[in-house]
Amino acid sequence: MDSAVIKIKRAEKHYTELAELLTKQKPFRYFLETNFKTGEKATFAKRNEEIASYAAIIIGDLIHNLRAALDHTYWECTERFAKSEGERSKIQFPIISTEKGFKESVLPGLPSRVSGLFASALASLKPYREDGNHCLCLIHDLDVVDKHKLLIPTGNFTKVSSAMIRMQVPDFPSGIINCSFGNCYRDVVWQVPPMPWALIRNKATGPASNVVEKELDVPVEIVLADVDSSRPALEVLQEMIATTKEAHQVLKSAI
DSSP states (O other), X not given: OOHHHHHHHHHHHHHHHHHHHHHHOOSEEEEEEEETTTTEEEEEEEEOHHHHHHHXXXXXXXXXXXXXXXXXXXXXXXXXXXXXXXXXXXXXXXXXXXXXXXXXXXXXXXXXXHOHHHHXXXXXXXXXXXXXXXXXXXXXXXXXXXXXXXXXXXEEXXXXXXXXXXXXXXXXXXXXXXXXXXXXXXXXXXXXXXXXXXXXXXXXXXXXXXXXXXXXXXXXXXXXXXXXXXXXXXXHHHHHHHHHHHHHHXXXXXX
């Protein structure tokens, strides 16, 4: 089987694994904290470090397989046209800064030696950053980042509204507008009458600290904040997979 196809299928398997993980587990959750003694209430996000890190590992593996699929595709199309072992050893799918640099430093080499049709096919993919194929460049850039640090996903709480919280927490402050709820500790803090000490002391159950946490049912999308905090991570990754498949098909069909 085509090695690039194997890499893409592996990336799709990672995608399925990630989707299942995010369905069964919650890397990010949202809570109400109540201090019965002081009367202070607060809402805040909490990250499950283990799940978030595991998700980051899956994301890194997915992206690495996509980058490898691009390289395998390009190698299979060009390696027999290399003039030396040194040139052959440096073959990889090109990602260039500008279209001008691509036309001057990439197209005249291996692509043109393969054929004019192949060079045109590669050019149609626009593998450059300035006004080029953003998704192809993103695959390359994130693969480089993942070599040094995990691509930790982030919880997007921007769809949380005060009205939504008030349905679960009636005394939540009303009239909050033009605000956002995020990953910081204590997004909103407010005061309610504290519970009399006698009632606190006589509570049948409860923590010694008199502080209770309650998870709230709010929508939390998982995003790659450094990539696009407005789109779910799964949507962005799905686009990367589709872009890699397209690049593979375009180049292979030109051989």
